[in-house]
Amino acid sequence: MSIAFVFPGQGSQSIGMGRDFIEQFRAARLVMEEVDEALKQKLTQLILNGSQDQLTLTENTQPALLSISMAILKTIETETGKSAHQIAHYAAGHSLGEYSALCAAGVFSITDAVRLVKLRGQAMQKAVPIGEGSMSAIIGLEIDQVELLIKDLNSASNLCVVANDNSPGQVVISGHTAAVEEANKRATEAGAKRALMLPVSAPFHSPLMEPAARVMAAALEESKINEPTLNVIANVTAMPIQGSKFIADMLVKQITDRVRWRESVMHLSDLEVEHVIEIGAGKVLTGLNKRINSNLNAFAINNPSDLDELLKLLA
Numbered sequence: 001m002s003i004a005f006v007f008p009g010q011g012s013q014s015i016g017m018g019r020d021f022i023e024q025f026r027a028a029r030l031v032m033e034e035v036d037e038a039l040k041q042k043l044t045q046l047i048l049n050g051s052q053d054q055l056t057l058t059e060n061t062q063p064a065l066l067s068i069s070m071a072i073l074k075t076i077e078t079e080t081g082k083s084a085h086q087i088a089h090y091a092a093g094h095s096l097g098e099y100s101a102l103c104a105a106g107v108f109s110i111t112d113a114v115r116l117v118k119l120r121g122q123a124m125q126k127a128v129p130i131g132e133g134s135m136s137a138i139i140g141l142e143i144d145q146v147e148l149l150i151k152d153l154n155s156a157s158n159l160c161v162v163a164n165d166n167s168p169g170q171v172v173i174s175g176h177t178a179a180v181e182e183a184n185k186r187a188t189e190a191g192a193k194r195a196l197m198l199p200v201s202a203p204f205h206s207p208l209m210e211p212a213a214r215v216m217a218a219a220l221e222e223s224k225i226n227e228p229t230l231n232v233i234a235n236v237t238a239m240p241i242q243g244s245k246f247i248a249d250m251l252v253k254q255i256t257d258r259v260r261w262r263e264s265v266m267h268l269s270d271l272e273v274e275h276v277i278e279i280g281a282g283k284v285l286t287g288l289n290k291r292i293n294s295n296l297n298a299f300a301i302n303n304p305s306d307l308d309e310l311l312k313l314l315a
Contacts, residue, residue: 001313002273005084005230006289007069007093007100009259010200012282013061015052018068020303022048027078028071031110035067038111039118043067058201059121062096063114069100069280070110072301076279079307080314085229087314088277090240090268092233094285095164095205095259096120098251104279105228107247112223119219123212124202124255133203134177135163136184139170140193143262146171149186153179163205164259167288172198174206205258213255220248238263261285265292275313277301 021028022044032044046054047064055064077083084091084104093101096117103113138146143165150173153160160183163174173183180203184195203209225247231240234250238260241250265288268276278285278300289298299309 001275002090002271003088003275003277003313004090004092004268004273005073005088005101005104006091006276006278006285007097007104008065008278008280008282008285009093009095009097010058010061010065010204012280012284013055013065014281015050015055016048017064017281017302018071019048021068021072021075024304025075025078027074031071031074032067034110035063035070035114038114039063057121058125059118062099062117062121065096065281066100066103066114066117067110069097070103070113072279073104075304076301076307076310080311082314083229087310088230090233090271090273091230092264092268093235094261095235095254097280097285098232098235098254100280101230101232102228102247105230105232107226107228107232107244108223116216116219116223120212120216120255123215124204124209127210127212128202128208130201132177133175133206133208134180135172135174135198135200135203136180137170137172137194137196137198138184138187138192139196141171141187141190142168143171145190146173146183146187149190150179150183153183159207161206162258163203165262166259167262167291169291170288172205174203175208176203205254205256207256209255213252216255217248217252220251223248233264233267235259235261235264238267261288262292265289265296269293269296277310 091101160175160179164172283300
């Protein structure tokens with residue numbers, strides 16, 4: 001039996017996420033206390049009782065999602081009596097979730113990880129003036145069709161690229177607002193079911209994020225990076241990261257390059273992974289994973305009752 005833990009990225013956040021774990025399990029509360037102390041911020045209070053607008057700010061969303069994923073993971077470890085690497089063989093995360101995966105693999109401490117993603121959120125927000133960049137989800141076209149539609153939108157002032165290859169028929173594009181709007185028009189004319197502008201404030205996973213990549217390169221150079229105890233699939237290669245010396249480079253490239261989620265899950269399938277378990281807020285990745293490979297046993301652990309399915313697997 002082969003298991004992979006996967007961790008969600010931005011867009012899965014909601015007020016009250018993780019509440020049952022935090023209220024019922026000491027292990028989860030200890031994670032949240034560590035996060036609040038590390039950031040000198042009442043992030044737990046924001047997550048449980050704050051406003052959705054404040055939670056959706058990128059610099060809050062990123063540490064919030066990571067902390068909830070880690071709170072649930074630490075609960076799993078406590079309740080099973082096993083560490084993450086004794087349960088799972090692989091880990092992966094979507095964009096921000098890659099930091100959660102690396103934290104699960106012992107590459108970063110929780111304190112270091114939340115500080116890094118707080119900085120990541122701030123740097124990504126500042127990289128492009130609000131209004132200049134946008135993202136859009138193209139539903140109903142395959143990745144090669146989208147790439148063909150946008151291949152000429154590649155100038156310094158009119159740029160559009162694939163940001164996320166999420167699943168068959170779901171591709172996210174990113175770049176200058178005018179270029180993304182033009183790509184939406186072309187996609188609709190080409191038969192896309194939907195071309196939907198996303199409610200984000202910056203063109204993530206595009207070359208326009210280069211200023212943020214430089215910030216993170218400097219921060220990661222000063223960070224303690226341990227050897228991973230799990231095989232972590234990198235967003236930018238859809239392959240396992242081969243040792244700690246490559247981790248910083250992968251995380252820097254991830255800011256400007258596409259998230260190869262479809263390929264990552266396909267590679268997990270090639271590695272004979274049978275169970276892909278989403279840990280954190282929401283079930284976005286679980287839906288994508290089932291579309292990528294319907295033979296996978298994909299499920300999410302969002303609340304304590306979801307632990308039962310994992311416990312059955314491990315019995």
